[in-house]
Amino acid sequence: MFELAFWLLCCMGVGYYADKKGRSQWKWGIAAALFSPIIVGIVLALMSDKSVERDVAELRMGQEQLRDRVAADEKITEARFGQMEGRLGSAAPATGALEEVRHCPSCGETLRTGDRFCARCGEEVSWV
Numbered sequence: 001m002f003e004l005a006f007w008l009l010c011c012m013g014v015g016y017y018a019d020k021k022g023r024s025q026w027k028w029g030i031a032a033a034l035f036s037p038i039i040v041g042i043v044l045a046l047m048s049d050k051s052v053e054r055d056v057a058e059l060r061m062g063q064e065q066l067r068d069r070v071a072a073d074e075k076i077t078e079a080r081f082g083q084m085e086g087r088l089g090s091a092a093p094a095t096g097a098l099e100e101v102r103h104c105p106s107c108g109e110t111l112r113t114g115d116r117f118c119a120r121c122g123e124e125v126s127w128v
């Protein structure tokens with residue numbers, strides 16, 4: 001009875017080892033049970049490690065997902081910039097009309113909106 005339990009444990013160990021190497025846990029576990037866990041274990045150890053290939057594939061997939069996400073983010077950012085530009089574009093003429101910059105016709109001094117006389121030379125300014 002103890003031997004059978006030990007045998008099963010060995011088969012499970014082989015299965016676990018197979019899983020670690022990126023191979024079918026059950027197929028290798030059954031193979032170990034049918035033949036011998038020692039022989040199957042040795043065969044498994046001699047087989048190439050598939051888990052490395054799997055890791056590489058997963059890594060590549062992750063990179064692609066990341067690239068997609070970055071591309072999506074860029075699109076969102078672009079859209080936001082577009083919205084912002086649109087807002088600024090529509091706002092700019094309004095502020096320009098509100099804060100019209102005038103210069104004194106006599107001395108060229110920058111006048112404040114609504115000033116009737118130049119602050120520097122006293123020239124009368126018409127805002128019409």
Ligand SMILES: [Zn+2]
Pocket residue numbers: 104105106107108109118119120121122123
């Ligand atoms: Zn002036």
